[in-house]
Amino acid sequence: xxxxxxxxxxxxxxxxxxxxxxxxxxxxxxxxxxxxxxxxxxxxxxxxxxxxxxxxxxxxxxxxxxxxxxxxxxxxxxxxxxxxxxxxxxxxxxxxxxxxxxxxxxxxxxxxxxxxxxxxxxxxxxxxxxxxxxxxxxxxxxxxxxxxxxxxxxxxxxxxxxxxxxxxxxxxxxxxxxxxxxxxxxxxxxxxxxxxxxxxxxxxxxxxxxxxxxxxxxxxxxxxxxxxxxxxxxxxxxxxxxxxxxxxxxxxxxxxxxxxxxxxxxxxxxxxxxxxxxxxxxxxxxxxxxxxxxxxxxxxxxxxxxxxxxxxxxxxxxxxxxxxxxxxxxxxxxxxxxxxxxxxxxxxxxxxxxxxxxxxxxxxxxxxxxxxxxxxxxxxxxxxxxxxxxxxxxxxxxxxxxxxxxxxxxxxxxxxxxxxxxxxxxxxxxxxxxxxxxxxxxxxxxxxxxxxxxxxxxxxxxxxxxxxxxxxxxxxxxxxx
Amino acid sequence: xxxxxxxxxxxxxxxxxxxxxxxxxxxxxxxxxxxxxxxxxxxxxxxxxxxxxxxxxxxxxxxxxxxxxxxxxxxxxxxxxxxxxxxxxxxxxxxxxxxxxxxxxxxxxxxxxxxxxxxxxxxxxxxxxxxxxxxxxxxxxxxxxxxxxxxxxxxxxxxxxxxxxxxxxxxxxxxxxxxxxxxxxxxxxxxxxxxxxxxxxxxxxxxxxxxxxxxxxxxxxxxxxxxxxxxxxxxxxxxxxxxxxxxxxxxxxxxxxxxxxxxxxxxxxxxxxxxxxxxxxxxxxxxxxxxxxxxxxxxxxxxxxx
Numbered sequence: 001x002x003x004x005x006x007x008x009x010x011x012x013x014x015x016x017x018x019x020x021x022x023x024x025x026x027x028x029x030x031x032x033x034x035x036x037x038x039x040x041x042x043x044x045x046x047x048x049x050x051x052x053x054x055x056x057x058x059x060x061x062x063x064x065x066x067x068x069x070x071x072x073x074x075x076x077x078x079x080x081x082x083x084x085x086x087x088x089x090x091x092x093x094x095x096x097x098x099x100x101x102x103x104x105x106x107x108x109x110x111x112x113x114x115x116x117x118x119x120x121x122x123x124x125x126x127x128x129x130x131x132x133x134x135x136x137x138x139x140x141x142x143x144x145x146x147x148x149x150x151x152x153x154x155x156x157x158x159x160x161x162x163x164x165x166x167x168x169x170x171x172x173x174x175x176x177x178x179x180x181x182x183x184x185x186x187x188x189x190x191x192x193x194x195x196x197x198x199x200x201x202x203x204x205x206x207x208x209x210x211x212x213x214x215x216x217x218x219x220x221x222x223x224x225x226x227x228x229x230x231x232x233x234x235x236x237x238x239x240x241x242x243x244x245x246x247x248x249x250x251x252x253x254x255x256x257x258x259x260x261x262x263x264x265x266x267x268x269x270x271x272x273x274x275x276x277x278x279x280x281x282x283x284x285x286x287x288x289x290x291x292x293x294x295x296x297x298x299x300x301x302x303x304x305x306x307x308x309x310x311x312x313x314x315x316x317x318x319x320x321x322x323x324x325x326x327x328x329x330x331x332x333x334x335x336x337x338x339x340x341x342x343x344x345x346x347x348x349x350x351x352x353x354x355x356x357x358x359x360x361x362x363x364x365x366x367x368x369x370x371x372x373x374x375x376x377x378x379x380x381x382x383x384x385x386x387x388x389x390x391x392x393x394x395x396x397x398x399x400x401x402x403x404x405x406x407x408x409x410x411x412x413x414x415x416x417x418x419x420x421x422x423x424x425x426x427x428x429x430x431x432x433x434x435x436x437x438x439x440x441x442x443x444x445x446x447x448x449x450x451x452x453x454x455x456x457x458x459x460x461x462x463x464x465x466x467x468x469x470x471x472x473x474x475x476x477x478x479x480x481x
Numbered sequence: 482x483x484x485x486x487x488x489x490x491x492x493x494x495x496x497x498x499x500x501x502x503x504x505x506x507x508x509x510x511x512x513x514x515x516x517x518x519x520x521x522x523x524x525x526x527x528x529x530x531x532x533x534x535x536x537x538x539x540x541x542x543x544x545x546x547x548x549x550x551x552x553x554x555x556x557x558x559x560x561x562x563x564x565x566x567x568x569x570x571x572x573x574x575x576x577x578x579x580x581x582x583x584x585x586x587x588x589x590x591x592x593x594x595x596x597x598x599x600x601x602x603x604x605x606x607x608x609x610x611x612x613x614x615x616x617x618x619x620x621x622x623x624x625x626x627x628x629x630x631x632x633x634x635x636x637x638x639x640x641x642x643x644x645x646x647x648x649x650x651x652x653x654x655x656x657x658x659x660x661x662x663x664x665x666x667x668x669x670x671x672x673x674x675x676x677x678x679x680x681x682x683x684x685x686x687x688x689x690x691x692x693x694x695x696x697x698x699x700x701x702x703x704x705x706x707x708x709x710x711x712x713x714x715x716x717x718x719x720x721x722x723x724x725x726x727x728x729x730x731x732x733x734x735x736x737x738x739x740x741x742x743x744x745x746x747x748x749x750x751x752x753x754x755x756x757x758x759x760x761x762x763x764x765x766x767x768x769x770x771x772x773x774x775x776x777x778x779x780x781x782x783x784x785x786x787x
Binding site for chain 1: 483484485569573575580583584588633637725729783784785
């Protein structure tokens with residue numbers, strides 16, 4: 001395929017930052033990859049696309065939709081063309097995320113202890129206490145090394161000028177890291193030789209770093225702590241990720257029914273009897289963790305585990321109660337936190353956010369609805385959103401009524417157009433919108449971020465919704481060295 | 482290891498062994514029905530391989546029988562359902578088994594669901610379809626052997642495999658005896674039994690007579706060099722079980738050793754190859770009950786069943 005053929009179908013939308021293509025030219029950091037790409041014919045690319053699908057299927061990197069007993073296997077859509085980020089851009093991202101995680105972690109420690117940030121009038125008390133993620137049970141609980149946000153996934157997007165914005169913070173049980181690892185494994189199968197040629201930094205240290213942190217957290221009690229990953233079970237859509245992490249770290253993957261609490265200690269049921277567990281990387285939400293404290297109907301958790309945690313006999317990762325820090329209504333206050341706790345200016349930008357409980361905001365947002373997106377503060381996965389530019393009057397009216405019922409539960413933001421990158425779709429290379437979720441690990445040694453992340457892509461033309469539940473896919477993310 | 486994981490590994494191995502045995506048997510039966518046996522009674526096999534509680538399904542020809550026994554999603558004992566169950570067990574212990582074993586299970590799962598398998602089985606040459614499936618089965622055994630660590634999981638896996646194998650051999654023998662009762666050349670039925678157990682070549686080398694009952698029964702029950710014999714399978718199960726000594730509660734270990742030892746002794750000293758068919762049937766029923774008791778106690782002592 002010649003360069004002109006290649007670009008003939010590549011039409012970047014106006015006011016969108018395309019990460020590869022700029023004013024008729026290929027950006028410098030994409031050039032090397034682009035030169036290799038145009039040597040391949042459409043048929044070759046289609047073969048690569050098929051190969052990737054086949055590999056995902058045969059390796060069981062799938063999720064199962066269950067109906068009538070037997071499940072149907074599906075793969076998360078994967079786009080073969082990697083997304084490329086320069087070393088300089090990454091340096092900024094890394095700096096910004098570390099700063100943000102540090103501030104959010106101090107915020108969690110503060111909010112569950114002295115609440116200086118409320119007393120000093122930086123954040124209103126009502127906002128915190130109306131937040132469903134705020135757990136009264138965590139007040140005055142001391143967590144090991146004062147770390148709450150052990151694993152976080154901060155979602156970043158790029159506006160039309162190319163600058164990075166934080167879209168949301170995920171501090172509870174962010175998922176997707178297994179796809180970061182698997183997408184990379186896929187790339188060296190479908191583009192042999194290109195990773196070293198482009199000097200792409202490796203992501204494979206992630207499980208080792210995670211395990212190191214998990215073990216260090218229990219070091220105060222034990223030299224050889226027992227670490228487990230707690231999964232809700234095979235029916236969970238992220239089950240593949242749970243098994244991958246357990247396998248790569250070489251630790252047991254347990255379900256709630258494998259654990260039991262006795263005398264405020266947590267044990268797992270093994271063939272040789274009970275064995276004490278010291279650190280739990282849980283992928284079960286707070287609400288389902290302990291039926292004695294939270295949702296009494298939950299069978300995913302373990303009775304008494306929260307008491308064991310408060311007694312300091314087991315470490316739970318991430319700490320319960322983090323939902324207060326990644327609530328969408330708290331999001332606009334994060335820059336204030338950074339200034340308040342760290343006395344620094346935020347490195348990463350924040351999208352202007354309007355709390356709908358302010359009548360002025362409410363008026364402003366609905367007056368400019370075609371430029372706005374309204375989201376529920378405690379929903380994720382792209383659910384419960386209204387994209388103003390794509391909604392008709394009737395939909396807006398229905399949604400407005402919803403907001404009026406409980407305005408605290410909604411925020412609005414101006415629609416950010418999201419940068420685009422090349423994707424191979426239906427035999428053509430076309431631009432599609434993406435976001436980026438790098439994964440940061442906070443342990444007793446500090447915050448570390450593997451150079452990479454999950455790039456989620458909105459596969460439908462013009463769509464800005466990247467969530468996998470809403471027709472999104474993913475692609476490999478290259479950070480150049 | 483976790484009790485739940487041990488349980489799932491055990492059952493994964495049982496379903497895989499069952500699949501392998503059933504496929505070998507179907508392959509032999511199909512060839513028999515094409516070549517030597519006029520009016521092959523597929524209904525007997527359909528009834529014999531179905532769970533007792535299921536409603537009886539009537540088949541009128543070999544295609545229907547094969548479709549029902551291999552691909553039918555409604556048939557709780559079909560090969561497809563066995564593979565689905567093996568894979569569901571494997572999925573729940575994906576972090577414990579190796580990536581290669583998991584991948585193997587996946588390929589098997591996708592193959593049995595593929596349209597090519599269905600087409601070969603229903604419209605073209607069923608032997609090719611079964612051979613393709615059996616290739617995945619031996620790949621599974623090889624992959625387990627080459628990649629799995631020799632820890633507890635491997636022990637439970639082999640316990641599942643050999644207990645299931647002994648049960649399959651007993652079941653198959655019982656069905657064959659029913660076929661012989663219904664009439665036909667006895668030697669020919671014995672030959673197909675041995676083909677189903679991959680033991681015909683062994684028989685011709687080891688036994689000098691031409692396919693007589695005492696020799697066949699000796700091979701199928703007692704021959705410790707024949708990998709599908711009941712005694713060989715129980716010896717293997719016992720050998721693997723002994724490895725659990727260090728992790729077991731002494732009283733559990735003792736009881737399990739007793740049960741396994743008893744079933745082996747009963748078989749070794751309690752059967753005469755020249756015995757009349759009725760007596761052989763009783764041995765089959767008793768041995769089966771003893772093996773099921775071993776599996777039952779294993780579940781209670783090691784898998785956390787109550």
